[in-house]
Amino acid sequence: MAVTLSADQKSHLALLLSQEHTVIGEFCRLGAQYLRKGVTPKVFNNAAAKLGVESSKVENAVHALIFLLLESIRTHTTITAFKETVLMLGFSEDTSELMSEFYSNSSDELQHYVQDMKVKVQQYHDLEWRFDIMADKRSIHNIAAPVITIGLHYYEDTSEKNVNMNNSSKRVLLQTDPNTLLFITEKLEEALQEVRSHNFRWLMKLDK
Known part of the structure; x- marks a missing residue:
C-alpha cells in the first residue's frame, strides 16, 4: 500500500531530491534521533548551514520524512511498496534503495513508536x-x-x-x-x- 503525502509534505521532501547519499543518510538518522529523544534547534541550524538553506526547511524536511516512515509502518507498507513510493516522489533509484534499506532496518523501532502513539483507553x-x-x-x-x-x-x-x-x-x-x-x-x-x-x-x- 503506497502512502499518500500532502502537497506541502512533497514540497518539503523536495529539499532532499538533489542531495548526495551521505546527506540523505544523515537526514534518515536525524529523523530517527528526533523520534528517540527529540532534536534541538541547534542541530537543525547546523544542518541548514551545511546545505545553505533556512533552518525551517531542514526541520520541515525531517518532519515530512518522519511522516513518510511512520505512515508506511502504520499501513503495513512493504519494502517494495515503500521504494515505489519514494521513486514516485522523484528520488533516484540509488537514493530509493538507500531509504528503503533504512526503512527495513528501522522497522522494529518505528513500529514500537507507532504503538506508543496510540491512545490507551481503560x-x-x-x-x-x-x-x-x-x-x-x-x-x-x-x-x-x-x-x-x-x-x-x-x-x-x-x-x-x-x-x-x-x-x-x-x-x-x-x-x-x-x-x-x-x-x-x-x-x-x-x-x-x-x-x-x-x-x-x-x-x-x-x-x-
Whole structure:
C-alpha cells in the first residue's frame, strides 16, 4: 500500500531530491534521533548551514520524512511498496534503495513508536454504587444532602491477553451529588449518539 503525502509534505521532501547519499543518510538518522529523544534547534541550524538553506526547511524536511516512515509502518507498507513510493516522489533509484534499506532496518523501532502513539483507553469491568444521606443536626435549613458513592472497576491494559488475566482490574472510588451525576449521564449519552453518527464512522475508517 503506497502512502499518500500532502502537497506541502512533497514540497518539503523536495529539499532532499538533489542531495548526495551521505546527506540523505544523515537526514534518515536525524529523523530517527528526533523520534528517540527529540532534536534541538541547534542541530537543525547546523544542518541548514551545511546545505545553505533556512533552518525551517531542514526541520520541515525531517518532519515530512518522519511522516513518510511512520505512515508506511502504520499501513503495513512493504519494502517494495515503500521504494515505489519514494521513486514516485522523484528520488533516484540509488537514493530509493538507500531509504528503503533504512526503512527495513528501522522497522522494529518505528513500529514500537507507532504503538506508543496510540491512545490507551481503560476498559470498563464492573461498577458498584451506594446512596447515602448526609444529615446535618445543627441546621434545620440543610437537613439532608444526598451523596452517591461509586466504585468503578476497570482494566488499565486493554489487550486481550491482559484483560483475560485474573486480578488485572483496578478500582477507583468516586463521590458526587445527584445533579452532577445527572449532568455527567447526559454528556455520556450525547457522546454515544455522536459515536453512532455518520461522520464519526467515516473518521474511524480513515484511522484504520
